[in-house]
Amino acid sequence: MAKKPDGRSSIFLGSDGLWHGWVTMGVKDDGTPDRRHRKGKTETIVTAKVRELEKKRDSGQTTKPGKVPTVREWMRTYLDEIAPMRVSQLTLDSTYRPKAERWIIPRLGAHRLDRLRPEHLDAFYAGLAKEDLAPNTILQVHRILSRALKIAVRRELIGRNVCQMIDAPTGEDAEIEPLLREEAHDILDVVKDRRNGTRWSVALALGLRQSESLGTRWKYVDLDRGAIRVFWQIKRMRYRHGCQDPHACGARLHRYPCPKDCPKARRTSGRRHICLSACRKNCVEHGGACPKFCPPDCTGHAVTCPERTGGWTFTKPKGKGKRTIALPSPLVTLLKLHREAQRAEREAAGEKWQDWDLVWCTPQGGPIDAGDDWDEWKEILALAEVEKDARVHDARHTAATLLLEQGVDIRVIQAVLGHSQLATTKRYTHVTETLAIEAAGRMGRALFDGR
Structure with missing residues (x-):
């Protein structure tokens, strides 16, 4: 009586002294009936279990046969x-x-x-x-x-x-504090004679994301037409084994390895140390790992997987992805001067030059590390005497706010910043004091002039 031929559920007392129930939930991949088994000490318990299975089946909540994984296994x-x-x-x-x-x-x-x-x-x-x-x-x-x-x-x-x-946890919109126009002017004064100074002129004028700016290549900059195509961003991807069998490879993938007592180290995921930019930026031979902090018997660099993947990679931008932005004419002039200065650097570097075609790069032509870019921004803020502890991303907020102050339509700002949603753009733009005063003046003229 374990299974009824018509496919209906069955409940019976087994020879083991326990009650058993069988429920037909559907058909397996191989075409055979999908029968689920439940057991318990009493008929009442098994009946409840059978009815629960039947309820799931009838409501279309049937799960696949086999052991259901735990959250750990499934994650x-x-x-x-x-x-x-x-x-x-x-x-x-x-x-x-x-x-x-x-x-x-x-x-x-x-x-x-x-x-x-x-x-x-x-x-x-x-x-x-x-x-x-x-x-x-x-x-x-x-x-x-x-x-x-x-x-x-x-x-x-x-x-x-x-x-x-359940009700999803509630997040918070981070408060956005753009720089004042006067602060932006002070920053431009500081960077005008600085190497890669146009990096910050573009950030304040166009609102490019950090990775978009650092990944901009000359082939996407048209100085004759005065336009820049934001088609890519550059990211440093985590190094991984590239071979099919990492265990057979026998290599260890060291990403900026250093001993536990390294003064420039920080922990990642609680397991290993990684050298900060100050520790690694001058090393080229070991792919960024600073050898002076490595123990004498370290073989991490010599046995790196020859087919590893990772490192600097160009990826598509966030949001709407590809976009073309018109350049203000003063910025075109600055970029032309910057291009000439970079050509001189390339000639001076000779064979050491790394041809990435980047608009803003290291003195040898390679990509600029995001941490080094952040450090330079902080140095510029100090020189410009900007009291606000602004992030690199705040230059993007500033660009959006300045565009709003110039009366640029919100949808145009959305296109310039590359946002996929207009609501995101509205978070970047603030009703500044200038706009508030102008609005008050317009209302005064509309209601009270001539009275």
């Missing part, structure tokens, strides 16, 4: 096999994997996917908030988990996405 599968097809490797390494390994897997990893409940998530997010984790970080964690569970539902591993059964 690792999602990060290793699924997410790389949907997000960039940089986003995966810098956002998805660290947050999953740091928060999701340790706190929720033991739960089976189909037994993860709303109250588990409520307690999880409440615990993160008690540890003073930033609201935006908690929201990111929620979105990563929700996306992974959404894929699990699509693949019929679970019948529901429990993240959609």
Whole structure:
């Protein structure tokens, strides 16, 4: 009586003294009936389990046969096999994997996917908030988990996405503080005679993202027409094994390795040390790793996988991607002078020149590290006596605000900045004091003139 021939559910007392139930959930991939088994000490318990299975079947929430993975198992599968097809490797390494390994897997990893409940998530997010984790970080964690569970539902591993059964954590819009026009003028005065000074003129005038500026190449700059095509950005990707069998390769992938007592080291993911830009910037032979901080018996550089992948890579920009921006005529003149100065540097460097075709580069023509770019920006702010602790990205905010003050339409600003959503552009533009005074004057003239 274990299975009824008509496919209906069956409940019976087995020879082992336990009650057993069988439910037909559908058909397997091979065409055979998908029968699920439940057991318990009493008929009442098994009946409840059978009815729960029938309810899931009738509501279309049937999961695939076999063992349901835990949150830990599924998150690792999602990060290793699924997410790389949907997000960039940089986003995966810098956002998805660290947050999953740091928060999701340790706190929720033991739960089976189909037994993860709303109250588990409520307690999880409440615990993160008690540890003073930033609201935006908690929201990111929620979105990563929700996306992974959404894929699990699509693949019929679970019948529901429990993240959609709770109110998502609330993030916070970071306050944007653009530089004043006078502060922007002071910065331009400081950089006018500085090497790569046009890097900051373009940042304040066009609002390019840092990686877009550092990845700009001359072939995308048309100084005759006065336009720049923002088609690419440059990123430093994490080094990885390029061979099919990393274990057989026997190589270790050292990315700026240094011993634990290195004074220029910081920890990443709690496992290894990585040298900061001040420690590595002068070294070329070891791919950026500073040899003076390496132990005498270090063989990390000699055994690096010969087929490794990573390093400097050109990728598509964020948002709307490719866009063409008109250059202000004074900026065209500055860029022409900058190009001539770079040609002189190229001749002086001779065979040491690295031909990346970059508009802003190192004295040998290579890409500028984002950390070094940040340090230079801070130095410029100090020389310009700007009291605000502005980030590199604040130059982008400043460009958006200055465009607004000039009466440029918000949709034009959206196109210049490369935003895919108009709401994002509105966050970058502020009702400045200048605009507020002008609006008040217009209202006064409209209502009170002649009265």
